Amino acid sequence: MSGPDAPNGQDPHEPDGSSGPPRVPPPRPAAEDGAWPPDPAPLPPPRPENPGPPAPRSGRPVPPGTAPPGLAPLNAGPVPHGYSHGLLKSLLGAWALAACSAEETAAVEAHLTDCTGCADEALRLRDAVGLLHPEDGLDLDPMLRSEVLEGCLSRRPARIPVPEWATPYDAETARLDALLHDLAEAEWRAPVRLRWFDGLRHAERTTTVGGVLGHLSVVDGTVAATLGLPDPLHPDAVRPDAGPSARTDPTARTEASWHTEPVDRRARGRWRDQRHALIRTVSFGGDRTPGLPVPYGDFSLPMRDAFLDRAFECWVHAGDIADAIDYPYGPPAAPHLWRMLDLAARLLPVSLAARRRAGLASPARTLGAAGAPGRSLHLEVEGPGGGDWYVPLDSPGAAGSPEHAVAHVALDGLEFCQLAAGHVAPEEAAAGHDGDREAVRDVLFAAASLSRM
Structure with missing residues (x-):
């Protein structure tokens, strides 16, 4: 706005008080495109430290408690060195779009702590930007990890690749580990409901996040023992009278583990070390490894199927944890x-x-004669x-x-x-x-x- 008596439209309250048409800053490039401001258009000079009250025009005094036209309102706080109130206000739109340089961002945010008018305008602009650009979820596409690995390996193949039948386990354990990384301390104690079908009806059991990891670790332990790795379950954890298959039965192992091992946040470190050892061992295992029988109580699975079973259970129980803390958790990648x-x-x-x-x-x-399909x-x-x-x-x-x-x-x-x-x-x-x-x-x-x- 120009003062009523300013010749040629000059704002009488510009810091330099020079004559001529008002200065319009040139278009500003994005922060990532180069330095700001461009060399041909430097920022206006800083205001004097103690400029004093502006001189009245045409003998008309400035009313007490008001600001002359063109100046900041009285509730505006101090402006950062080298920036006028008008310039900072013009930067609010770029600031709301996160398009300011680091220096401009610091100047604007320092000013917003003292100027209520600009702070209100900044909130309105930031809300408008939120309507234009809805926030994206923090979760990554489940296929992203596989695509990145595939791209890297296509440029430089791994010297010792992970077997294809072990990649679902590698991916699902990595996804669960990423979920656990972001858990707050209180979320580790959230009740997690495990559900299954016992052949006749539904059954369930409530534990904690640490209890779920303990369960995954001891069932993975049957795979580890088959590969010659340490079994996380203590040798005396399962009672001798429980039967010959109890030592490898997933349910018996879990119950024994919950009674003998701590199931707090430390379980994550033990589980991570174990999964890394499993992936590393099968990667070096050779052609014999996929067919090794892994005992599951009364039956067994070949190693390649046992890894798929462990990947499936890891995904299911990761979903149980996510449900307990109200966190979205997607399915595995389609090939897995x-x-x-x-x-x-x-x-x-x-x-x-x-x-x-x-x-x-x-x-x-049977259909037809004996021995027919x-x-x-x-x-x-x-x-x-x-x-x-x-x-x-x-x-x-x-x-x-x-x-x-x-x-x-x-x-x-x-x-x-x-x-x-x-x-x-x-x-x-x-x-x-x-x-x-x-x-x-x-x-x-x-x-x-x-x-x-």
């Missing part, structure tokens, strides 16, 4: 999710046979990582085929994972199906029975 789904589909005949021995599933049948069920999993599997219904060692399919079940991939984790009841699984209803029911219950604590 497909491997986990494939393992679950391959284990369905074994689970179904176990339920049949316990009298919980319909009896096996039995029935199959077409399992269609939709979404990322999905695919088609033909599950043999009558013999775990048989191969399923489309020709002998008597039923068809279609599920979303994440829904099937929740079913296999015991988080969804078989009767409540959102599955489309047709064909033999008894076969459909048996397979859904067999999928839920894959879960454990």
Whole structure:
């Protein structure tokens, strides 16, 4: 604004008091494009330390308690050296967009602590910027880690690469470790609910974040012991009268660990060291390692499948922790999710046979002459990582085929994972199906029975 008696539109209160048209600063480049201000347009000179009251114009005195036109309001605090109030106010828009240089940002923020008018305007501008640019989530795309590693390895292949069948475990443990890194002290004591299906009904157990890590560590310990690494479970933790398979049974190991080992924040360090040792050992293990049998109580899995099982459980329990602290947690990358789904589909005949021995599933049948292939069920999993599997219904060692399919079940991939984790009841699984209803029911219950604590 110009004063009423200023010749040629000059503001009488500009610091230099010079004549001529008012100075308009040139367009300012972004902070990252170069220095500011440009050399041809230096900042205006600083105000005098004690300029005193401005001289009245045309003999009209300045009313007490007001400021002449063009000057800062009386509630404006001191301005940083080298910056006028008007210049700082003109920078508020750039400051709200985070486009100021470091020097300008410091000057503006120092001024905002003393000038209520500019502080109010800065808040309005910052709110407007928030409407224009909604904040993005802090979580990274699950595929980002794989894409970065793939890009790096394409330029310089690893001398000792991680086996492809171990990459889901490597990725899921890394994601859980990143989640744990950001936990506050109180969140480590948050109650975490573990859920599974015991073959007849849903079961659950409440522990803490440290308890979950203790559980993951001791079950990973069966893999570690197979590879010749130290077993985190104390040799005397499991009672001798618990049975020959109790030493390798995941539930028995977990219960024994919770009674003998601390389950506080220190569990993260032990778990991290163990997972690093597992990845490093299988990377150097050679061709024999993938087929090593890993005991799981009454059954065993080859090492390559045991790593997929551990990756799946790590993802499931990371989701349990995230639910306990109200934090979003996404699914694995699609290629890793497909491997986990494939393992679950391959284990369905074994689970179904176990339920049949316990009298919980319909009896096996045969088609045609003795020795002919039995029935199959077409399992269609939709979404990322999905695919088609033909599950043999009558013999775990048989191969399923489309020709002998008597039923068809279609599920979303994440829904099937929740079913296999015991988080969804078989009767409540959102599955489309047709064909033999008894076969459909048996397979859904067999999928839920894959879960454990």
